[in-house]
Amino acid sequence: MHKKHLLAVAGLLVVCVAMVFAAGCVSEPANTDKTPTVEILYTGAGTMPGLLATGKVDGYIIWQPFVAVGVEGDVGKVVSYSQDLPPAGMWKQHTCCAIGANSEALKNTDLTTSIVALMILGDKYINDYPEKSAELTADWLFSKQDMIYGNITVNSVAAMNASIPTIMFSSEVTDAWLASNEEFIKSQRELKLITGKLASTSAEEAKDLLYDFGPYEAATAQIAAGKLTTPAPVTTPISIGYLPSDHDAPLFVLLKDWQYFKDTYNSYLKPTTDKAGKISEAELFINGEKIVDVKFVEGSGGPQLMTLLSQNTIQYAVAGTPPYISAIDKSTGAISLKILAPIQLEGSGLVASMNSPANDWAGFVQWVTDRSAAGDNVVIADPQLGSIQDVQLKAALKDAGITVITMKQ
Template structure:
């Protein structure tokens, strides 16, 4: 599973020089004759530019940057995330979830329930109104205008309309969803990302450590009853972290279409501004009462949001489950409260690449590696869902993965 990342000019120049320098290096043969693929990490908004200028061979990323490639003609989709190998592993896979600090949950249970209820309602709204969700997401992420990547310009409305239907929005913590997280935990163990409390924990211990579904159950009961309990007013603002992706469309819709939720359900996140684009501050209103100021904090990836949660800079987050799992493994006092969407990522290569599916991608990787020019694939952040999936898929196909 959704505004181009705001990166300073210095960082962009440094990144471009770094990547250009790496591409110009002398060919290096992979060890022991094994085919090799390089994984590098960069801001999602820069990936289409890097791909179109030949500085990377492909990227594994969340939406809408998968759709950017296809709609603009920059690239082609090798595989959506749910179809990556091992076969059947990632079907209906977990992606973003709502999580919160344990101390915040304990001090504000009714507030957490109310926010969970609003996201259940807005998730249903997105599923039922994909065109409106695309319009709202295009406004939030790109101001509703065109997206420009070097010499390439593409309508954000067209991109989001292409992207939203590839994402499954669901808030039910079903057994299938839990098993999907179990598979990610196995993958995280296999590639050495879990080294703490979850490394050797049993399935039951893992679930007890990771989840607190009592707030989903309370929220679901309120939604079904058509009545949201009014939380106590807070004297201090709270902060919710999110990612610049249409995976977060339910959060965007809850804020941009706040009047719909206020009038029909008695709960809303009313933005402090009506200007186009993202919203930084909103008021949570329940049954006509302003409960708290909510600050919306945009992160670059799930791992960064977990760091912000660890320092109490944000109290709740809308981020992928694997980085949340990794944070809990390292001892962060966080609980996953409910899923928000599944699937919605993909592997993209340049439109000129001799690739139309996973098998031809592997053949291309073998050929490039034999030439001493291993493929270079970009991923958002180390430990992200996309990073885990592409590494796991490559290793399953017998390739050596190297971070570059």
């Protein structure tokens, strides 16, 4: 098995479909009656593989590539990917990351349509060339260098090859995707994390606040017709925010293999310099004509990108749908935000330690039951209260009749 670096990348605020369950929202005393119980430790994504390797936790639930990091680093094994967690069928094609824009960007409909069209084509590229996409993503995130954490070393290309196939790269706006976002809103209301514009909206009212599908509809029509509409050239550069995660791979492949998109579609993002690693500047060409200079801004998290969008420091962002939902709920300024289309779905997983007997969800439930009966609860690291992973884990545990308590740090 490939060895793997315990990734210290800043966590992507990814976000998924949600239903909230009351259990597990407060700290409680240790288990004394042997009830099957999981203790949750809220912690950063980048710390999870290290905590697992040192025995501080028994497992973790998180987004990719941290799932692959645990596996490739020989410290963990996948119990279940997020889409397969119970209740049965609830998480299929659940929401995660999207391309969005602010109201200033949306004034230029043709340019926004071109950006969305390229993201759609980036998704297509990943599905057509997954191994090449893994290599390009490893190049962007790690310059193809090994990822090192303590005495564990993981090959970045191997990690991306393990991660990319477990993520559903799709830009299609479906009823299931819309429903998953609505369920997430409901869960955030129950946690009292949504208290503003979305606090009491109907599903249709929420759609009006959250989305602008005009550019997506125009982009899909143009791609189907075989040619994009050429926007008028723009003299002021635009900026696109992103997060350092393989969930943002559609953007990375557009820039890392720009020649392919030029040769195939004559519409592309050409980097101003050819180098390994991250790219900060490029030129946007549509139908061979230069349209605008583009800057790329790496964010430390979804909320930060939402702030930059609201300030018009960036005009577009690839980020989790939850940060968009939260920002739109609380927005009060003159600049508004909209989600334009998904770029990927699913892409999270539950990892258990290598020495655990759990190899699937049923085995995990039995492991929890046996450990609690012995007075020693299983401890699972979790990225954040109300995150998609938190909601999914608690839903699965409730379905299995397992109690959840929160550890005090």
